[in-house]
Amino acid sequence: MTAEAAELRRILADRISENGSLTDPAWRAAVEVVRREVFLGGDVYRTNGSAWELVHRAEVGEEAWLRLAYSDTTWVTQVDGVDAADAPGPLAGRPTSSSTLPSLVVRMLEVAGIRDGDKVLEVGTGTGYSTAILCHRLGEENVTSVEYDAGLAKSAAEHLRAVGCSPTLVTGDGLQGYRERAEYDAVVATCAVRHIPHSWLWQIRDGGTITTTLSGWMTASGLIRLTLDDEGVATGRFTGDTISYMLARPHERPPRPTLVPRAGEARASRVDPGLFDDWAGHFVAQLAAPSAEFVTMADSVVLVDVATGSQAWTEPAGAGWTVHQSGPLRLWDQVEAALLTWQAAGSPDQNAFGMTVTDETQTVWLGNPDGPSWRLPM
Ligand SMILES: C[S@@+](CC[C@H](N)C(=O)[O-])C[C@H]1O[C@@H](n2cnc3c(N)ncnc32)[C@H](O)[C@@H]1O
Numbered sequence: 001m002t003a004e005a006a007e008l009r010r011i012l013a014d015r016i017s018e019n020g021s022l023t024d025p026a027w028r029a030a031v032e033v034v035r036r037e038v039f040l041g042g043d044v045y046r047t048n049g050s051a052w053e054l055v056h057r058a059e060v061g062e063e064a065w066l067r068l069a070y071s072d073t074t075w076v077t078q079v080d081g082v083d084a085a086d087a088p089g090p091l092a093g094r095p096t097s098s099s100t101l102p103s104l105v106v107r108m109l110e111v112a113g114i115r116d117g118d119k120v121l122e123v124g125t126g127t128g129y130s131t132a133i134l135c136h137r138l139g140e141e142n143v144t145s146v147e148y149d150a151g152l153a154k155s156a157a158e159h160l161r162a163v164g165c166s167p168t169l170v171t172g173d174g175l176q177g178y179r180e181r182a183e184y185d186a187v188v189a190t191c192a193v194r195h196i197p198h199s200w201l202w203q204i205r206d207g208g209t210i211t212t213t214l215s216g217w218m219t220a221s222g223l224i225r226l227t228l229d230d231e232g233v234a235t236g237r238f239t240g241d242t243i244s245y246m247l248a249r250p251h252e253r254p255p256r257p258t259l260v261p262r263a264g265e266a267r268a269s270r271v272d273p274g275l276f277d278d279w280a281g282h283f284v285a286q287l288a289a290p291s292a293e294f295v296t297m298a299d300s301v302v303l304v305d306v307a308t309g310s311q312a313w314t315e316p317a318g319a320g321w322t323v324h325q326s327g328p329l330r331l332w333d334q335v336e337a338a339l340l341t342w343q344a345a346g347s348p349d350q351n352a353f354g355m356t357v358t359d360e361t362q363t364v365w366l367g368n369p370d371g372p373s374w375r376l377p378m
Pocket of ligand 1: 129
C-alpha cells in the first residue's frame with residue numbers, strides 16, 4: 001500500500017507539472033513525499049449537485065481512498081461548520097473548510113516566489129496539507145500557520161504530528177497575522193480576503209511578499225502577489241489565474257433577508273449582464289459595488305447591496321436589457337460605469353489589473369497605478 005501511495009504521488013506530481021502549476025523541483029519533491037491521505041482523515045464531502053454527501057474511508061476501502069487522496073481535487077472537509085466526521089448525513093450548505101487541490105497549493109507557493117530558508121506565515125491551516133508541503137521545503141522552524149476554527153486546528157495538528165512535522169500552529173484569526181513570529185518573508189493565504197489586513201503588511205520585512213486571492217460578496221476572485229517596498233507600500237499585479245478560495249471568515253457576507261426583486265426605476269442597460277460570466281468582467285463589477293451580492297435568477301442578474309438593501313436587476317428586453325434599480329445606491333450605474341471603462345480599455349484579462357496597498361488606502365487599478373482605479377472597502 002505504501003508503494004502504491006508513493007506511485008500515486010508521482011503520478012499526481014507528473015499531472016500537475018504537465019498542467020503548468022508545478023515547475024519548481026523543490027515543490028515537486030514535497031508533493032512526492034507528503035501523504036495527503038493522512039490530512040483527509042477518514043471522511044470528506046462530495047457534492048451531488050444539490051447537497052454534500054459523505055465519503056467514508058472505512059466504506060470505500062483503502063485503494064479507493066488513496067485514489068481519492070491523490071486526485072487533483074479539492075476535498076471539502078467541513079460544511080457550515082460541521083466536520084465530515086460528525087455529519088449525520090448529506091448536508092446542504094456552504095463549504096467552510098477543505099483540502100485544496102494540490103495543483104493550487106503548489107501554484108500559490110510558486111506565485112509567492114518562496115525560496116529555501118524563507119520564513120512563511122500561512123493563513124488557513126485547514127487540514128494541514130499545504131502546511132506540510134511548506135515544512136518539507138523550508139523546515140518546520142520556518143513555518144507558522146494560523147487556523148480560525150479550533151476543531152480544525154486540532155485535527156491539523158494531529159495530522160502534522162502523524163507525518164513528523166511540528167511547525168508553529170496558531171488557533172485564531174489569521175487576518176491579525178501572528179506578531180510573535182514576525183518578521184516574515186512571505187504571507188500566503190489559503191482563504192480569500194476583501195482587502196489586505198494591515199497586520200500582514202506590518203509583519204513582513206521590506207521586500208517581503210503577500211500572496212492571496214482578493215474576493216468579495218459577488219464571489220469574483222483574483223490571485224495576486226504584493227511586494228512591500230521600504231516605504232511601507234505593497235504593490236503587485238494579478239496573475240490572471242481563474243482560481244478562488246473561500247472567504248476568510250471575518251470577511252464573509254453577513255446574512256440578509258430572503259431576496260425578493262423589487263420594482264424600481266427602469267431604464268435600458270448599456271452593458272450586457274452576460275459580462276458577469278467573464279472572469280475579469282465579474283471582477284470589475286465586484287470592484288465597482290463592493291458591498292453588493294450577485295445572484296442569478298432565471299435570465300436575470302440581481303445585485304443586492306448588503307449594507308443598504310439597494311437592488312438592481314436586469315431582464316431581457318428585445319435585443320437588449322432593462323435594468324430596475326431601487327434603494328439609496330444605484331448599483332447598476334456603478335457597475336455599468338466600471339464595465340464601460342474596462343471595455344474602453346479593450347476588455348483586458350485580469351492580469352492587466354494591479355493593486356496598491358498603503359496604510360490608508362487600498363486600490364485596484366487597470367493598466368498602471370495612474371490608470372482607472374477602484375478603492376477597496378476596508
Ligand atoms: C481552503 S481551506 C485551507 C486549505 C488548507 N491550506 C489545506 O491544505 O488543507 C481555508 C481555511 O481557512 C480557514 N480560515 C478562514 N478564515 C480564517 C482566518 N481569518 N484565519 C485563519 N484561518 C481562516 C478556514 O477555516 C479553512 O480551514
